[in-house]
Amino acid sequence: MKDDLYPSRSSTQPRTYERKDPVFYGKGTSNCPISSQDLQGYIENGVMVLEDMFSAEEVASLQTAANSMRQNANTLQAETVVTEPSAERNDIVRSVFAIHQQSDVFANIAASERLSDIARFILNDDVYIHQSRLNYKPGFHGKEFYWHSDFETWHVEDGMPRMRALSMSVMLTDNHSQAGPTMFVSGSHNSFVSCTGETPDENYKKSLKKQEVGVPDADILTHMVETGNIIAPTPPAGSVVIFDCNTMHGSNGNITPLERTNAFFVYNAWSNRLTTPYGGTKERPEFIAHRLVDRPLVAASKKSIQAA
Amino acid sequence: MKDDLYPSRSSTQPRTYERKDPVFYGKGTSNCPISSQDLQGYIENGVMVLEDMFSAEEVASLQTAANSMRQNANTLQAETVVTEPSAERNDIVRSVFAIHQQSDVFANIAASERLSDIARFILNDDVYIHQSRLNYKPGFHGKEFYWHSDFETWHVEDGMPRMRALSMSVMLTDNHSQAGPTMFVSGSHNSFVSCTGETPDENYKKSLKKQEVGVPDADILTHMVETGNIIAPTPPAGSVVIFDCNTMHGSNGNITPLERTNAFFVYNAWSNRLTTPYGGTKERPEFIAHRLVDRPLVAASKKSIQAA
Numbered sequence: 066m067k068d069d070l071y072p073s074r075s076s077t078q079p080r081t082y083e084r085k086d087p088v089f090y091g092k093g094t095s096n097c098p099i100s101s102q103d104l105q106g107y108i109e110n111g112v113m114v115l116e117d118m119f120s121a122e123e124v125a126s127l128q129t130a131a132n133s134m135r136q137n138a139n140t141l142q143a144e145t146v147v148t149e150p151s152a153e154r155n156d157i158v159r160s161v162f163a164i165h166q167q168s169d170v171f172a173n174i175a176a177s178e179r180l181s182d183i184a185r186f187i188l189n190d191d192v193y194i195h196q197s198r199l200n201y202k203p204g205f206h207g208k209e210f211y212w213h214s215d216f217e218t219w220h221v222e223d224g225m226p227r228m229r230a231l232s233m234s235v236m237l238t239d240n241h242s243q244a245g246p247t248m249f250v251s252g253s254h255n256s257f258v259s260c261t262g263e264t265p266d267e268n269y270k271k272s273l274k275k276q277e278v279g280v281p282d283a284d285i286l287t288h289m290v291e292t293g294n295i296i297a298p299t300p301p302a303g304s305v306v307i308f309d310c311n312t313m314h315g316s317n318g319n320i321t322p323l324e325r326t327n328a329f330f331v332y333n334a335w336s337n338r339l340t341t342p343y344g345g346t347k348e349r350p351e352f353i354a355h356r357l358v359d360r361p362l363v364a365a366s367k368k369s370i371q372a373a
Numbered sequence: 374m375k376d377d378l379y380p381s382r383s384s385t386q387p388r389t390y391e392r393k394d395p396v397f398y399g400k401g402t403s404n405c406p407i408s409s410q411d412l413q414g415y416i417e418n419g420v421m422v423l424e425d426m427f428s429a430e431e432v433a434s435l436q437t438a439a440n441s442m443r444q445n446a447n448t449l450q451a452e453t454v455v456t457e458p459s460a461e462r463n464d465i466v467r468s469v470f471a472i473h474q475q476s477d478v479f480a481n482i483a484a485s486e487r488l489s490d491i492a493r494f495i496l497n498d499d500v501y502i503h504q505s506r507l508n509y510k511p512g513f514h515g516k517e518f519y520w521h522s523d524f525e526t527w528h529v530e531d532g533m534p535r536m537r538a539l540s541m542s543v544m545l546t547d548n549h550s551q552a553g554p555t556m557f558v559s560g561s562h563n564s565f566v567s568c569t570g571e572t573p574d575e576n577y578k579k580s581l582k583k584q585e586v587g588v589p590d591a592d593i594l595t596h597m598v599e600t601g602n603i604i605a606p607t608p609p610a611g612s613v614v615i616f617d618c619n620t621m622h623g624s625n626g627n628i629t630p631l632e633r634t635n636a637f638f639v640y641n642a643w644s645n646r647l648t649t650p651y652g653g654t655k656e657r658p659e660f661i662a663h664r665l666v667d668r669p670l671v672a673a674s675k676k677s678i679q680a681a
Binding site for chain 2: 209211212241243245246283287290297315321322323
């Protein structure tokens with residue numbers, strides 16, 4: 066077993082560990098690409114919402130690209146397409162992974178200065194895309210996604226050493242509070258919740274549909290929610306929700322007719338690249354956790370995004 | 374087949390019928406027990422929220438009664454206790470029916486002037502309790518309840534002739550927008566959504582856990598939500614949500630740690646008592662749809678509620 070600051074799935078007792086890494090790695094706020102108020106909120110809550118990041122025209126072109134990927138899912142790398150969990154609905158696409166490798170539009174968005182400069186600033190390092198995906202939450206039958214810290218999975222199953230990564234969710238549709246928006250527990254990023262249970266082989270084949278290991282303890286969650294708050298941002302299309310890799314989040318199901326779609330990019334610090342999984346399991350496939358990355362992301366200018 | 378203004382589950386094509394009954398049966402607003410603004414909102418939306426209807430002390434005594442019924446569910450009439458649908462959680466109580474017959478506290482609340490006067494005023498008739506229940510939505514694993522019109526079921530399965538009934542949900546806990554609050558489609562009470570499919574025998578045994586017939590068509594629902602709005606009131610404990618018997622409603626699941634409990638009373642007009650079921654099926658049992666009622670509800674004074 067290698068040295069592990071954040072052990073999980075190795076004990077029968079759930080517990081929490083103090084976070085041993087900064088949330089904001091920068092040295093000050095000069096050249097900060099966001100307001101200092103937004104930055105402060107992010108440091109405190111582990112999540113922030115930036116509205117009006119993409120224009121209506123840009124959103125329309127992203128939506129077109131997203132719909133086209135969903136409709137032509139059979140032309141994509143098969144394993145990158147994840148369908149709804151229930152047997153009756155397993156023809157409905159829930160997520161498409163590795164979108165920055167399968168679409169120029171999403172490659173450009175991921176590299177765009179608007180997004181990547183924020184990641185570089187907060188992580189104070191070069192960055193690369195650890196994971197990207199499109200999430201479609203369908204109307205009427207969208208399933209819940211139980212509480213989890215992404216870092217817990219990325220650490221145990223992918224070998225991400227430290228908490229030096231963040232996620233950006235680009236809203237391609239307006240959000241409604243009852244359509245199963247992502248919920249965050251504010252302040253939860255400051256504790257690492259060590260989970261019980263062992264990781265089965267090829268766990269990702271199940272966990273992408275329904276997570277059953279790496280599930281935080283109910284009493285710990287209850288305490289976190291009593292200490293923090295549940296924040297469920299529902300900003301309009303064109304907004305970006307940015308959250309720390311260790312912020313506890315999840316979402317309820319959606320019986321409303323309202324669909325929601327977002328594009329999701331995980332920026333990891335170049336110095337925090339994957340090692341062997343801390344849980345001792347086999348590496349997960351490249352499309353979920355990129356390892357074959359030979360250089361950091363090069364920021365694309367604003368112009369090149371619009372051309373996409 | 375008897376004459377039926379609101380046919381449902383008798384055709385393979387879903388459709389809507391215009392409502393043929395008033396929402397407000399009264400002749401004016403003299404002696405109106407609620408504000409005319411609240412009344413107007415109820416007529417337009419099919420739902421209204423009245424805050425501060427019960428004091429903190431009254432809520433505490435109702436909560437005590439509710440918790441005691443849940444904890445001592447084995448002392449109640451067995452068929453009135455409904456558990457969560459999934460096999461792993463079928464020891465968790467989801468609802469208790471006929472609470473006004475099994476608890477003095479809830480009998481007093483149901484008869485209280487504060488509630489029953491509003492029902493008598495809106496329905497412009499004597500009233501009685503058609504159904505009562507406690508709903509417990511547990512934290513972490515609360516299941517969704519799909520969209521439905523109560524009247525559709527009460528008409529087809531219970532023989533309720535006309536839309537002259539309303540429901541009151543008394544909030545015993547604070548509500549959170551992400552804890553699966555009841556959602557209403559505003560304006561939906563003005564159309565009757567005729568559903569497809571036939572009613573199986575003893576359908577209630579399944580439908581109390583998960584409704585599979587009497588389910589409105591997705592395109593009709595989408596149209597209703599485009600025309601109206603989804604209203605998901607989250608008022609504090611002690612509030613009462615009142616809605617028309619034909620207002621389309623449902624709720625999402627709840628993965629938050631936050632539980633919610635409400636006491637639910639359906640007031641039917643005395644002149645609108647049950648006949649034989651319009652769907653031609655056997656009458657449902659008394660605890661779900663009261664028939665053995667020999668006189669209208671007698672309003673209890675404020676004093677007698679507090680004494681409960």
